[in-house]
Each structure stands twice: as C-alpha cells, then as structure tokens.
Amino acid sequence: MNIKKLESKLIKGKDIVIEIGEVEEDYWDEEDKGQSKPSITTLRHWDHKLLKRYKPFYSPTCDMCCLCTFGKCELSHTKGACGIDMASQQARMSLLYVTMGTAAHAAHARHMLEHVISVKGRNHRIDLGLEVDVEAPITRTVVGIKPRTLADLEKALDYAEEQITHVLASTAMGQESNYIDFESKALHLGMIDNLVKEIADITQIVGYDLPKGDENTELAEYGFGTIDVEKPVILVIGHNAVAGFEILDYIERKNLIDEVEVTGICCSAHDLIRKNARAKIVGPFVEQLRYVKSGVADVIVVDEQCVRTDIVDIAKELKSIVIAVSDKACQGFRDRTNDDIESIISDLSSYKEHGVYIGDPSKVGVVAVEVARRIYLARKQFKRIPDKLEITEEAKKCTNCHACMRVCPVNLDIPSAMKKAKQGDFQELMLLRETCVGCGRCNYACPKGIDIVNLMEKANEKIIKEMKSKIRAGRGPIKDTEIRNVGAPIVFGEIPGVVAFAGCTNYYNGIKEVGEIAEEFLKRNFIVVVSGCAAMSIANYKTSDGMSLYEKYPGIFDAGGLVNVGSCVANAHIIGAAIKIANIFARRPLRGNFEEIADYILNRVGAVAVVWGTYSQKALAIGTGANRWGIPVILGPNGVRYRRLYLGRKDKPEDWEIYDARTGKKVIAEPAPEHLAYVVQSKEEAMVHIAKLVMRPNDTTKGRQIKLTHYIDLHKKFFGKMPDDLHLYIRTDADIPFSYKEEIMNMLKEKGWKPREIPDPTLSKKFVRV
Amino acid sequence: MLYARPWYRSDIQGYHRAKAVDATTAVKIIKNSEKPAFVVGELIVRDGEAVELLKEILKKLRNHALIATTPNAYREFSEFNVYYVNVVDAANLIISQDWKGLDGYGKPDLIVILGMFHVLMEQTLSTIRNFSDIKSLAIDRFFQNNATYSFPNLTRKEWLNYLRKLSDSL
Incomplete structure (x- = not known):
C-alpha cells in the first residue's frame, strides 16, 4: 500500500509504503501451551x-x-x-x-x-x-x-x-x-x-488418494516368485514414489496393467501398493543387489534414499536401463528433464545412453513404460542366473583365501561353502543366503572375481522362484475411533503393549527373525504396528500353516492386530497414535504442548519400537525421535555401531525418582521403561525386553499382572529361570500374576521387598495438580 | 611375539592395537589378575567341543573369577552359579564410576570375553577401552583389535587347542 501523504495527530509523513507479508488466520481455538515451533533450546x-x-x-x-x-x-x-x-x-x-x-x-x-x-x-x-x-x-x-x-x-x-x-x-x-x-x-x-x-x-x-486409515486395505503380492519375467518389468527403488505413481497412472491410462509388471524395492514399493495393489513388492533392501543382478528388471527407476550406489554399473552390464529421478541422486547421467519424450525413449531403447536423469515425474511415467516395452524381448538373454555347472566351474576358481569372509558383516563361512560347491554340493551355499545381508562386499573382495552373490542365488533358485507371499498395503494413520477403543486398555495395561517394527534389513541372523518376533507378540494379543523394510521382512515370513502374518491377523489397531502403516515416512503415524492416546483418550491438549504429551507417553503408554536390522542414518533419526516422545527403542546387534545408546540403571533407585501428580511428593518408581535406546544380541533377548519395556509406572494392578505374566513367561521360556528384577516391578500384592504367586512371594521375601503406592507419575513438577 | 591383523579389514580404530597373545601368555594374564571376570556369549553354545573346554576352564576358575553369561548362554553354564547380563549393560556398568561390581565387592580388573557376535564384541570392547582402565582379554577364534590382549586369528582346530591349553594350565 502506498500513501502519498499522511497527516494525523500521531503521524505526519509522505511517500509511505506499507507491506503486509502474510495474514495469519488462527482458526484453531485450542490454547497454545507455549512450546509451539520449539527452538533447539526450548525443550x-x-x-x-x-x-x-x-x-x-x-x-x-x-x-x-x-x-x-x-x-x-x-x-x-x-x-x-x-x-x-x-x-x-x-x-x-x-x-x-x-x-x-x-x-x-x-x-x-x-x-x-x-x-x-x-x-x-x-x-x-x-x-x-x-x-x-x-x-x-x-x-x-x-x-x-x-x-x-x-x-x-x-x-x-x-x-x-x-x-x-x-x-x-x-x-x-x-x-x-x-x-x-x-x-x-x-x-x-x-x-x-x-x-x-x-x-x-x-x-x-x-x-x-492413498488409504486414510482403512484397516482392510488390499493384500498385495510380495516376493520374487510373483513376478512374470516374460513381461516388460519395471523396478522402482527408493523412498519417494512420485515417479512410481506416474508410472502407475500412465499404465492405467493406457490400459497396460496386464501387460507390464511394476515392481518395487524399499519404501517406494510400499507406496506403490498403497496406490494400486496390482503393483508388486520384490522385497526389502536386502533383495536390491540380488534382484538387480538377476537382470529381470528391464528398466530401473531410482529415486532417493537406500539406493545402492553400484546400481548403474551393474545395470549397464545387464543392459537394464536406469532412470534417475531425484536431484539427490542423479547417478552421473545427462539431464534430459526438458527434452522431448520421444527422443529420450529412442535414445534409451537404442542404448545410445544406458541411463538418464529426468526431473519431471510425469515424463518418467511415459519413458519408463515405453522403454521397458521396447527392450524387454531383446533383453531376455540377461534374465537368467548361472546354471549349476557354471557354479561348479566358478567355485573352482576359489583359492580359499578367506578374503570374502573377512569382509562379510555376518561372518558367513563362504570358503567352506565354496569348497563343497566345487564338488557339486550346493547345500551350504543355499543355507548362506538365509543369513546373508545382500551387501555384496564378498564379490568386491574376491581376488578371483567370483560372483558369490549370484552363486548363492543359483543355489537357491527353486526357493526364490517359489517365494510368493502377501502383504497388506499400508493404511496410513490410525483412526480416532480406534484410539477411543484402545486408549483405556493400553494406558491401564490391559492390552499389554504396542510393538512397532521399523527400519532396515541389516539383520545379523537372517530376515526370518523379525517375523518370528512379530508372531510371538501377535499371539500374545499385543498390537503390532509395522512400517518400511521391517513390514516387508514380516511378509517374507510364513507361519507354520504356510500363511503370511498379514493373511492371518487383521489390520486393525487393537489387540492382536497387525497394522501396516506403510513406508518409512508413514511410521510418523505410529508416534501419532501414541500422541492421539494422550489427546483423544486422556484429553491432553496438543497445541505447543510437547512436554506434557511426551511425559504422558513415557509414563503411561506401553509402546516400544524394534529396529532389528539397523543400518541407515534415517533409522537413527526415527529412533531418536521416538525417544524424545518417551518411546523406548530396541536395536538389533548392529545398532551398537550407531555409537550411542541411552541406558537406564535399575541398580540406582535415585535415577527413577518421579513426582506423584496427585500429591506433589517425590517418589521412587520402578525402572520403567528401563532403557530408551538399547541393543540386544538375540531375538530371544529382544522378546523378553519388549515384554519388559512396555511396563509403565501408571499401569493398573490388573495391567501390571498381565504385563508381568508375559515378561516372566518369555524369560522362563528362553532363559530357563525367573527374571531376577521382578521385585522392582511389583508395587503391591495385587500386581503379582496369580499363576506365579508362590514362586514370586518367596523371591520377594528374599529381596526384602515392601509394598508401595502406585503414583500418578510425571517427570515434571509443573504437571503436579496440587 | 605374535602378530595379528584384525579379522575384519575395517576393524581399525586408530592408534590402538590389541596385543596378540597365545594360550600360555593368556594363562599368565588371567593368573596375574586379582579379580578377573569372564563374560561368555551365546555363540559359544553352537560349538559343543568348545563348550566342554570352557566348562573345564570355568571349573578351575570358579573360586578366582566371576562368571557372567549373556542371557541365551545362561542355561548352558548355570551350574557355575553365573550372573547373566546383556553385554551392553555389562559394558555400561564396567565403565561407571559408581558401580560396585557384580558381587558388590568392587569392579573386575580383567574382562575375559568370548562367544559374541563380532560387531557387538568389538564395540563393547571399544567402550571399555575408551572409557575405563580395565584390561580385556579376548579368547575367541578371531583377533579382537579393541581388546587389550587377544588370541590371534585361528582355525577352529587351533582355537580348540588354545582353549585346551588354558584348561590344562589354569
């Protein structure tokens, strides 16, 4: 606004310019609790x-x-x-x-x-x-x-x-x-x-228009065996599915859905099936190198995050075309964003270029599909892995120098397997794949250039081809109605806990363990929530009756539900669910109210996250975020390489001092949750600690009984004895599980245990109500 | 004097190198320790012959050393009245100024360790080395660069011989 001349009682002036940058419309009548947009020191x-x-x-x-x-x-x-x-x-x-x-x-x-x-x-x-x-x-x-x-x-x-x-x-x-x-x-x-x-x-x-909390999202196909290699195959790798969505849109528009296979690895795959369950998931990150090396994909679209940096070289050897779509990962290709679509398709189909960078997702949709359709017949010769005779010949090159084993992150005895393979016995090679993390370091270390990854694939060819499973498409948020149903039972401990699986596939003992842990807690009526590569790993696991856990358990956020929220970014909804419990069930306001919400979650919401196959920086960011909200995280053994954990000391009662919000008195509570970021060595240890870390000071006696039952039961099952810290978690006689009463009473006597009151727990004095 | 390279090519921390020791030297180190503690991981349980040798060693040391196992190994060694600990918890306690020891009578001066997933052992030994003055002796099959002393890289046969020698000489 320009004012040529202004004369009033207060101001006199001329050539005044007034600029209004933005009008803030406050349409939310909730009071701001003062911690909105916190700076790095506010909290x-x-x-x-x-x-x-x-x-x-x-x-x-x-x-x-x-x-x-x-x-x-x-x-x-x-x-x-x-x-x-x-x-x-x-x-x-x-x-x-x-x-x-x-x-x-x-x-x-x-x-x-x-x-x-x-x-x-x-x-x-x-x-x-x-x-x-x-x-x-x-x-x-x-x-x-x-x-x-x-x-x-x-x-x-x-x-x-x-x-x-x-x-x-x-x-x-x-x-x-x-x-x-x-x-x-x-x-x-x-x-x-x-x-x-x-x-x-x-x-x-x-x-x-992805699913908005629907617990009955479609079951999509999962696994190498579901892919029709006779068709043109597109593989999307990464986390940002915009280009993948454009591919699906183009295929639908052109009515090519039965003609072209759209497959995915990592989180983009999750998001593809959220949009259209006809897309297929090959598997999590662990399958990336193996699948690309199989040559099945005619066109590989790489977006961002968790894309192997050797994809371009491998694809070039196998005449797979690579299209890079993210400015964070241009892969050294020429920028064809502003070029005519037909010229890009022509250059790629004729292999004038083996890859391009295209920053416009809508162009990627057309180019990927049309290039795949033009080159797939000529590429059939590359869609193969070596036959058994070739394996034996390749294995004969091995000099047993152990270079492969000395770089293998899980110390696989590859030399021993190669020795047997030389004699035509592939059993050991076959078994190695179960534990292999698919990193390919063995290939790069081998002085004889043996393609160990491919040999393992061949040894497992039958199993790989038969790998067919189902995964429930990610549903996104947890519904408010579900929170209303489960808020009280979770906070009072009657639903024993919420276990959230997230993160990568750097498993120290094979992919199957995530499924085994998840199944144990589904059977025990916990709510199991999954996302990212962990959700895919669970699809990889079959129950004793040959079903995927997604086929066996409902997708509802309730006891015994297996909730796939979707890709890694969707795991924000898991923390969102914990916040919603504080808000919808306990009526804690949200606006600028971080500390009260986090205090509520830490002391009352029995949630624990498991990141069993950690490798990425993102997984550490996700876990550290969960920690600030008061949610403990259990990491698999490789998590120790993050260099930092947050550990509690149950032997120091003074560390567990809290306020009783009803009286304002300081009281010593149980060490619950005992740790915020913790590493365990085995799946059995993980299961015992999940059962333990869901305990919260606010549990009712009935809830604590239920949680202790699971803790004791798992501890006895796996370690053959009662936990030695039970006395810390028993507040009154009423907490003691009936089935273990006598045994526990004797233990408590030995420890000189005395009953104590159950507080209304808070870490912050300002939340005391008197 | 023995020389060993780290089993993993990437296990280079910096200036520190563990001193590679044979079984005879390991025996001396354990005997010279006033308060040794054995930390036994579950991977040892996969090798029956190694378990039997370790049990022989522990039998001889039960009055001299504290014995702790990771939870999964507890059943196998419960006859020795062992403590069971998560290895990260154990390292956290070891480096804490205010910890009174597993038995309440003070910290160990030597940690003898074996049977763990390599990464976990490597990292926890790094914690102990960097944040305490307590010595460590790794008696696994593979050289542990973060320990103070470690067996060199050994074949299984050589390793069993090393354990046998420990059992015979302690």
Missing part, C-alpha cells in the same frame, strides 16, 4: 531430564576425529586439537547421523509437497476422512497449527528446515562442546524427523 530441559535418567552410552567405531584440518586427532583417553573429548565426539557423530537422516526425510517431504502443490494447488484440503479428525498429531503438537491445506504443511516444513540448519551448524568446529547438549540436539532433530515424515505422508495421502 532442552526435557532432554536433560531424560538424559539424567537414560545416560548416553558410547561405543566408538573410531578413535579419531577427521572432521577438520586442525586434526586428524586421536581421542582415546585424551583430547583433540580443538579440545573435544571422546564422549562429545561420539555424541557429535551420532548427531550428524541423525541430521543426515532428518535432512533426507525433510528433502523428501519438500519434493513431495512441491510436486503435489504444482498439481493440486496450495489450497488443496487436508482431509483424512470422517474417522481421522486429529489429522496431524505431530504437527499440531510441535508446530502448533492444525493444518487445513497444503499451504499449512509448507509452513510446518519451513520451520523444520530451519531447525535442521541450526542443528547442523552446532556440529561445526568451535560450536557445541558438551555431550549432553549434543544429545539434546539429536533428540530435537529426531522430533523434527518425525514431523517431516508426517508432512510427507499426509501430502502423499491427500495428493494421490
């Missing part, structure tokens, strides 16, 4: 409370700091040139991992949001259906807005990106020095990671 006090109880445990993978030219510095029992010590350096490195992971999810959200806005417009409504009123629990709590349109999500994402910048800045030389404060920043970014995942998933739900 620092909460983090310090958590970290006082759950102290960081560091296991350095390297004694050096190589981050600046003042070094490199050796930090073992000394300090670096900048003054940093080992603990702070480890905290800094794990914070960098969290930052990478969060940035990957945030950039994913930004791309998705920009694309959907370009198609649907900024004012496109966020509507997750009649049964999902609390549409964005994390956004509501952290950003303090109730998003109605994509424009609102943009504001939330702006805030998140600013936080990532601030936190990343703190890791530069000469900035943060204290390990607890590094951890506080990691917890902060973990929370931001959860936020940006929620933004990404809501955007794709409303942008592409």
